[in-house]
Amino acid sequence: MSDPQPILPVVGAIPLGRRPRLRLITEPISTTRVRATDTPSAGRIWAARYRHKLRLTDVGVIIGVVGIALIAVTSIDAAAPAATLPDAHWLIPIGVAATWIITLGAFHTRGPRVVGVGSTEYKRVVNASALTFGLLAITFLVLQVESSRVYFLVAFPLGVLTLSLERWLWRKWLLRQRKFNHYLARAIVVGSRDDVEYVVGQIDEKSGAAYRVVGAALDEVPAGPHASERLGVGDRSIPIVADLAHAAGAAANLGVDTVIVAGHPRGGSTFIRALAWELEGTTAELVLSSRLTDVAGPRIHFRPVEGLPLIHVEIPQFEGGKHVLKRALDVVACGASLIALAPLLAVIALLIRFTSPGPVLFAQERVGRDGHTFRMLKFRSMENNAEDNLGKLREDNQGAGLLFKLKDDPRVTRIGRFLRKHSLDELPQIWNVLVGDMSLVGPRPPLPDEVRSYENHVHRRLYIKPGLTGMWQINGRSDLSWEESVRLDLYYVENWSLAGDLMIIWRTFKVVLNPVGAY
Structure with a gap:
């Protein structure tokens, strides 16, 4: 039986670069020269240049903050001007800067698997910085260096903040480079049509500038005169470059940086x-x-046992110390927010009161943790008789699944439309969080009618408190399908963390300023 032919010509299984010394020959080796498709605008070359820029700015930030600390040292010791400081004083900032730079490199903070992926990159920068000053603290203690305290009080906190800000700014710049087709890695995706479509969609939506999918290798290549040689995913058309048997050859011919195997x-x-x-x-x-x-993303751990790679999936916990810390964050943050936002809340209340008849607040029964109901507060954004007119608008529902949503809902007031667009109508829910009905971050609080229509697995949304914001808020809100909304909520319920909550809160601020799917 002859091997199936790929859609586009490939070069057998000929690899680029160094060849292994031993190789089983299963087919004639082609002598065709592989076309170099890696360019300065995408793939390895562009990624290397980007990491070089990161390295330069990292060094610049470290030298800057260490220099500020040195100025602080010389200012404190007014009796010893900088020009007359002994040589030993100059060795301290040099040692601090050199150790910091080396540790950032040792932690692979600019590694190809870290750069551009968000929280992982920031965590490595913070961990490397913490280790740097931990080592320096031990060294200075042993050597009894007295003037080193300023470096811990000034250089460390200022450096961590500045390095994180620098990486964040680079990440924003990196995301903007997608419009110029600049990506850190060019990839082909291999697998069944459904799995490939899913992975390509997720990469395009969530990977930022990490990957650019340039082709697909399918287990079943379309045949016939009318068969399409491209795979439609969203608004993109991905060329089908090979079948599974020729995936490696296609990767070599295209000169890609990554081969992604989708599913099984x-x-x-x-x-x-x-x-x-x-x-x-x-x-x-x-x-x-x-x-x-x-x-179970963050709950997955790999543990090899005698060469057998076992995947451990932690069972989610819905009680314990982590939940106590989450509640503490809710109380502290919401208590401070009510005080800080009091003037804004008063202005919104007056605008509602004087622009439409009816109460300022709208209270609605929602279902919280373990199925307990509570009265959720919102600023009233609709006419006072909105609930009475709901039945007339059911036929025009644009919401997904069990949700009722209408983009141009005639019941929404003029000021209410602005409040909804920027999520300001939800600010009174800070009180619900403070009294314990809700949490700052969590699943969307459902209506009792929704819960009665839930499938069995969807009830897991009620295992933790609903949130003022959450995964649904930062991923499209009303534009999400019902299935995607449930998937995001269930993922959060089982995999939430305090660091993740802080990231969601930060992204919520950005969504409020640039609303998507809010109506």
């Missing part, structure tokens, strides 16, 4: 192992994408 392709582990062998000697990475990460 035909052939299973045998296919993946063979693909890894064929990619040996190339610069392409092999990446496996499993939908298990959609369910």
